[in-house]
Amino acid sequence: MTVAILLISTEAQSDYAGIGDTAGLNASDVLKLSGVNVGNFAFKYGMRKLIGEDVIYTTYRTDPDYVRRNARALIVAEANLVNPGIDYGAPAKFIETVDLPTFCLGIGAQAGTMGDKITIPAGTLDYLHAVSKRSAGFGVRGAYTKSIIDELGVSGAQVLGCPSFFINPSRTLWQDVARKIGAEDFSSIALMEGIYPTGHPHAEKVSELERRLFDLVRFRNSDYITQAHPTIMAFAMGDGHMVEDSTLFHLRKRLAPGMRIPEFRELLAARSRVHVRIDHWIRDVRRYQAVIGTRIHGTIMALQAERPAAMISHDSRTSELCETLQIPVTSLDQAMEVPSVGKFDRLFEKIAKNTAAQRDDHRIELGRKIRNLMNEMEIPASPAFNALCDGAPSTAV
Template sequence: MKILVVGCRWFLDDQDVSSRDFLWLMKRAGGNTGNMFIGEAVKRHLERLLPDVEKIRFLGRWEMFHDADITPEWLDERFDAVVMAAANILNGTTDYGYLAKFLEQTHLPFLILGIGAQGEDTSARISVPRGTQRLLKLAAERSRGIGVRGPFTADVVRRLGIHNIEVTGCPTMYLRSGEDARINVPAAGDISRAALHMMRDRQEYPLHQTLKTVQRQMLADCVARGFDYVVQTNFSEAWTAFHKKIEKRHLDNITAYLGPEKIPARDLEDFLLNRTHIFFRYGDWKRYMETRQFAFGARFHGNMMALMCGVPALWVTHDTRTRELCDLLHLPHVEPDEIEREGYRFDRMVEKADYSLFNKTYGEQCARFDTFFMKNFDTRP
């Protein structure tokens, strides 16, 4: 079986990323290295669950538009199915009409995994562009179900008249399928190696102002405690972490974000140079995360990388996409306003990381995902 993957591409483990241009790397990541984790997970599930898979190839938008050899006929001749590694693409701005138009001209099965809708809360009404609606309807026709992230996303899709959907969460959640994935949380006083995953590239909702306040406190605390900061998309931190040098414009940007949380300049520069990281290769990120004892913050996939490495994490949820994913898998999470109300303290974050329900249900959740995945590749009538 030969599979073409679209949407999120996987990590660049086959490349020497240190010799690559930073902007080139960020573009491959779709502006967020968490997207690469989604693509990587889809690729690994295909390899794990389809023993007869011969080839898995990624096709990006640029190649689709600029390579004259890439045609619908080319797909039909060389592949048996198309799989979309999806992120939170159900919003008012992202239009996938170009992909719908291209795939409509093929005759291949088409499966979407992990699609999500993003809103401030469950009362939000998501206006899905017509092109993206076409893509969803095509997947509904050519698969045995669309895999959505949670019940909120499921409701958004149903309102479009599509009903063969299944709540599967994100493919990154199930990389420990078949393993003993029980999580034990150490005492806060025993944690000396932790990683913060911070989100500051969006300020869409009122809650994000509260998130900004608590993240300032978290970052200052990480500097003081000798913890690390793993960046996925924040440009100034990402640029500094990749180049391992201080540039004034980026330092000024980070300092401005910190606001009243004053950190001595020398301490901040040392933190940015030596304890701030960004990863474009799966193996690098995984090996690093396996050395941590705890992870926390507002980045869903940074924390999920920790969890898939057996490291306990606490999610700071701030919109529908993060909440529905955490609720589905019984992941411990806390809202920014709760942190602000109680007062941020690291020991309180660790106390909230209760994995009792996750430990009881993870195996069952993995089995459900595997069943959904496999039924889409079952050729029996």
């Protein structure tokens, strides 16, 4: 039998791993194909790795009749759709029209801090009801999202985290990562770009933190891995020469006010990176000893590569998912207290060896809960995911 997996796009040879052909594409094209953030590919890829059945790929724009004729179920990986600024009315109509059993993971709420009350558009509520009606249950990022959905009168929400967290099938992932803390001097740290749009709930503080973190690029030769910034992405794709000085002036003011424009341009050309496929991302990040920044899926990709990742949480979305997945976090206030660029290494110490085995057990248990839901919906698990779920609990580092 065959199931249909929802992707962001099927253009440019896109598949579950990301964009298959970037020849002739620029940063704007990549952002369009990725849903304005290449981190979106992470949970799509993670979902595909869970499924042990033949698949076809579809989008919310695919002909519903085609999906019904060629698949017995719909597989959906989502993110922060419980969001005042997003109306999922059109996707809701797609789910309703396809009218197949729908297995969904990763739904999250977007707010400034956990506990904030939010109001969502009617179309998004329709979407949640459409998924609930066609499933034995659906996965949400954490308890905060579940509480919001429960209050909306939608049944079936289960706290299951994000499918991207289960890409690496190792049953000792956290222990493998923890062994690298203290054993290396972290001479090679990558920084995840964290430049967010105007309107971020903690915009001023996040902007100041990013300027301080960018000193890792300036003074410690860190690569700057972007997920969503068009200018950084242009440099990463070799198109930095097309970026106007006027654009760089504003970016330099934000990241490195003491640099001259030519020096700033040269630095971005040398250090900017972007990953448009998840398999390449995980492989490439292994060149670093550690990764730091405010991007949740950049953090998860580093962990899947068995590299220490220092996650700095900045909103409800990141805090909630880190809580569910037991990813150690540093708050914005704590990060701002780091006295110098040479001291950011201390943040990696939160991945303590004496808690690594417990984190591995928790990850296996979350995986088993996902597989239980898959079994209820008669969605077979992949051999790799079964191997993770069937692992014996860990007892030592």
